[in-house]
Amino acid sequence: DGGITQSPKYLFRKEGQNVTLSCEQNLNHDAMYWYRQDPGQGLRLIYYSQIVNDFQKGDIAEGYSVSREKKESFPLTVTSAQKNPTAFYLCASSIRLGVITDTQYFGPGTRLTVL
Amino acid sequence: GDSVTQMEGPVTLSEEAFLTINCTYTATGYPSLFWYVQYPGEGLQLLLKATKADDKGSNKGFEATYRKETTSFHLEKGSVQVSDSAVYFCALGGATNKLIFGTGTLLAVQP
Numbered sequence: 001d002g003g004i005t006q007s008p009k010y011l012f013r014k015e016g017q018n019v020t021l022s023c024e025q026n027l028n029h030d031a032m033y034w035y036r037q038d039p040g041q042g043l044r045l046i047y048y049s050q051i052v053n054d055f056q057k058g059d060i061a062e063g064y065s066v067s068r069e070k071k072e073s074f075p076l077t078v079t080s081a082q083k084n085p086t087a088f089y090l091c092a093s094s095i096r097l098g099v100i101t102d103t104q105y106f107g108p109g110t111r112l113t114v115l
Numbered sequence: 116g117d118s119v120t121q122m123e124g125p126v127t128l129s130e131e132a133f134l135t136i137n138c139t140y141t142a143t144g145y146p147s148l149f150w151y152v153q154y155p156g157e158g159l160q161l162l163l164k165a166t167k168a169d170d171k172g173s174n175k176g177f178e179a180t181y182r183k184e185t186t187s188f189h190l191e192k193g194s195v196q197v198s199d200s201a202v203y204f205c206a207l208g209g210a211t212n213k214l215i216f217g218t219g220t221l222l223a224v225q226p
Contacts, residue, residue, distance in 0.1 A: 042216035100208040106158035
């Protein structure tokens with residue numbers, strides 16, 4: 001079955017450490033996204049990518065970095081510069097970028113806790 | 116800029132009650148509108164969508180109609196079940212390269 005996988009489901013990090021969250025999709029989608037979800041808030045866009053080797057900052061990119069070396073993969077690194085990284089992180093993909101009728105499909109999420 | 120406003124929760128209903136979750140939007144042009152559902156500890160799943168005015172999206176007994184005159188996309192279900200307990204997000208796909216989400220509405224259905 002096609003879908004989006006994220007790993008790990010739970011991640012614990014000490015302050016000052018970088019950590020990388022994995023996102024893989026086998027939907028053959030060009031566009032991929034990373035969102036952050038905090039309690040009582042909607043989703044906020046961190047980064048998005050239209051195609052391999054291309055990505056753009058979203059609304060809250062500070063303290064995060066991404067890469068898109070393969071179509072299927074879009075890992076997110078939470079760096080030590082991110083002041084409040086504890087949150088639920090969601091990866092999504094869509095067929096194309098910028099087509100407003102296209103649905104975004106979401107992975108199951110990674111819950112990051114900074115100790 | 117584009118924005119979505121949805122009713123605050125939690126919404127608590129008894130099983131078989133009628134559900135309405137209000138969603139209004141502000142957008143330039145002609146956006147697409149979506150309802151996503153999030154069950155505890157999981158990612159978001161598309162519930163339904165509508166891509167032009169007067170379209171009705173429907174799925175699993177849920178419905179929402181794209182009303183351009185009132186800039187609304189209210190979610191309704193005639194008879195909720197305990198298994199419908201979740202957080203519901205209204206979202207807008209507009210001129211920017213991203214979805215704009217509301218803050219989510221927690222629905223709790225009691226047996």
